[in-house]
Amino acid sequence: MATNVATAGGEVQVTNLVNYTLVKLHIGMGLLFFIIIGFMGFFYSLQLDGIYPFPGIEFLSPGRVRMIHTAGAAYGFLVNMFTGLLYWAVPRFTGYKVFDEKYLGGFMFIGLQAAVLISVVAILFFGQADNVEWGETPWWIDPVIVAWLLLHAVQFGTPILKASQKAPLYVSGWYISAMLVWTPLVVFMGNFIPRFWSAGSGAGAVQSTFIHDLVGLYVTPVAWGLMYYFVPVIMKKPMWSHGLSLLGFWGLAFFYPMNGVHHFLWSPIPMFAQYSAVFATVAIEFAVTSVLINFMMTLRGSAEVLKYNVPLRYMYTGAIFYWITCFQCAFHVTLTFQKVIHFTDWVTGHAHLIMFGTFGMWVLGMAEYVWPRLFGKETMYSKGMSEGAYWLLTIGVIAMFVDLTAAGLVEGFDWIGLNPWIDSVNFAKPFWYFRSVAGIMMLTGLLMYAMNFYKTATAGKGLEAQLRESA
C-alpha cells in the first residue's frame, strides 16, 4: 500500500513503510514472555508465603525461578515489546524504512528468542547463571546479546540517520538514537568488566551502574521516545513545549548514567562515588518533573479522551506512576533513608512500580493502540476486557506497591531493633500474602489483556469503531 507521508524534507511517497509481520511477532512474543515472567514472579512470591507449589524440584528451585523473573523481564518481555513498537514508530516518524526487514529483521527476531530461551534453559537446568542483577544471563550468552544490540542499532539507526540528514530530529529521534548507542555499551560494561577486569568494590561500582543503566539508558529512553511519538499521535496535537522536551532529554542524558552507585550506598565503594550518585539522582528528579509537566500540559484541554481511550489512559497512568517512583527515589536515595530501607521489600515495591506500573503499562497501552491496526481493524475485540484488564493491572500494581513499601518499613525498623531474624520474616508474612494476592490480580489482568489480543487478531471482519454521540 502506498501512502503519502509528510516529512520535514517534504512529502514523500512510501510503500509499505512498516513491516506489520515483525511488529506482530515481537509484540506477540513480548506479551507471552510478560505472562511467563509474571507467573515466575508469582511462584517466587509463594515461596516467601511458605506455600511453594514445586518444592524439592531442582530446576524449579525458587532462586532459579527468580532469576528468570528478572532477566526474562529485561530480555524476553521488554526488549521484545520495545523492538516491536520501534518497528512501528521509527519508520513512521522518520519516513524511512528500517535497514532490512526480511533478512536482518527475521534474523534479529529469531536471534532474540533463541538467546532468551538458551538463557532460560541454562539458568534452570544447567546452573549457568551470573550474579549480576538484571544480567543473570550466563556470561557466554552476553556477547550474543551485545552483537544483537549492535544489529539493532544498525536496524533502527539507519532510518533515523537518514531523516537527520534532512532536518532536525523529532524528540523521539533523540531518545532512540542515544539509546541505540548506550544499550550495547551498558550490556558490555555490566557483564564483562566486573567478571574479567575487576573484583570486589570496583566490580560493585560497575554492577550497580549496570543495574541502573539498563533501566536508565535502555528502558527509559526507548520508552520516553515511544511516548513522545504515541501520545501526540493519539491526541492529534503536538507536545506542549519543545523547550521542556529538550530540557528533559539533556537532563536525563547527563544525570542518569551517574546514578548507578546509589544501589550500594554505605558499601565499601569510595564515598565520593556514593555522594555523586546521590546528587545525580536528586538532580534527575528535576528533569523527570520537566518531562511530566510537558506531558500533563499536553493533556490539558483533552483530558476527557482518557475516559474512552484505554491506550492513552495506560500511558498517562504509567506517567503518573513514573513521577511517583522518581519522587520517591529522590528521598529514599539519601543516605538517611537508606539506613532503614536498603535490603528491604521497599525496594522491591519501588522496582515493581517502575517496571510494571510504568514501563509495563506503557508498552501495554502502546501495543493496544497498535494491535487492531496491524490486523486492519478499528477497535479491540472487547471494550469490557480492555477496561477490565486496565483496572486489574492498575489496582494490582498500586496494591503491591503500597503493600511492599509498608513491608519494607516494618522489616527495616525490625532489623535495626536487633530482634531475632525470624521476627522480621514473621512480621513480613502478612504483607507477602497480600503481595501474592495483588500478583493474582495483575496476572488475571494480563491474561484478560492477552485474551483480548488473541480475539482481536482472530476475529472476522466487523470490529468497527462506533462514533460517540455528540453531547
Add this chain to the structure above:
Amino acid sequence: MGKMERFPFVVLVAGLGFFLFADFVSWALPMFVLKDIPMKKVSDLAAEAKAKNTSAWADFERIAAYYPEQFKKYYGEVNEESFAKALKIGHHWYVAEGCWNCHSQMIRPVSNETLRFGIPGVSNTVSYPSEYQNELQAPVLWGTKRIGPDLIREAAVHNIDWQVAHLYNPQSTSPGSNMPGYPWYFEKDSKGNLVPNERGIGMLTYIMWLGSWEVKPTKEWALK
C-alpha cells in the same frame, strides 16, 4: 538549536560523551582508588587459609572427617588444591542457585548491622574493600535484598552440623523459615546415610569460608 537535534550530535555528546564521563566518575575513578589492593585468585585464598590455619581450613578438615567416602571420591586429600576446587564449586552453585537473591554479603556501618552480623566478641567490623578483592567476588555478591540474614560473617555464626541440616531442610534448624530446602546437594553413601555430594561439600566449604578471615584468634580444632 538545529545541530543539537541531529543524530551525530546526540550520539556523540549524549550517547558517548555523557556516558563515558559518568562511567569515569562512577566506577573508573573508584577502581583507580582501589587499585593498590592486591587481587587474590582462588589458589591464593586457599594458600592463605592453610597458612593462617583459619576456621575455614579447620572446617574443611572437619568435612573430610565427617564424610570420608564422598570427600575422597570427589576431592581426594585435604590440601590447597582440593580446598580451592571446593571453594570454586561452592561459589558456582551459590551463584547458580540464586542464594544471593535473598542473602546479602555486606555489612553496613549503620543500622546496628555490625552488632547483628558481626562476630560477637571477636570482630565487629563493617565490610571493607580488601575482603572482596578476590576472584570469588567477581562479580561482587553484595546482593540487594535480604529475606534471610547476611552471610559475610557466617563462619563464626553456625557450625558445619547446623549448616548441613539447614541446607537439607531449613525448617529443621530455623522454625518458621521460608527458605527452600536443597535435597539435590545430598546423596546416599555406601551405608545408606544421606550425606553431602560433590556440590554439597563445595557449598558447605564456601559458606564456612565466608568471614573465616575475620575469626580471630584462629580457633584450635582438636580433630584427630
